[in-house]
Amino acid sequence: MSKGRVRNAIRALRLAEGMTQQELAAAVGATRQTVIAIEAGKYAPSLELAFRIARTFNQPFEAVFQFDPSG
Structure with a gap:
């Protein structure tokens, strides 16, 4: 069973x-x-840190990081 993966x-x-x-x-x-x-x-x-990265690019969190449950 896969735990998933954070993609960015x-x-x-x-x-x-x-x-x-x-x-x-x-x-x-x-x-x-x-x-x-x-x-x-x-x-x-x-x-x-993830929120600081998103803010640096002036992007919503979900535009920078995605969770892939099949990862």
Whole structure:
């Protein structure tokens, strides 16, 4: 039985803004390594960090993060 997976649109949003991983990390108070792991789907951020990321892109939470139950 699969537990599901959190998917995100961070990389696409970041590139559309012309923002580097380091710039995003600084904007949300995380490390570049954390941003890399989140983008790659290897790490699900805390809710607080996830909301900070969505706010940085001026997007609703659901536009940045999606839960895939079949994941």
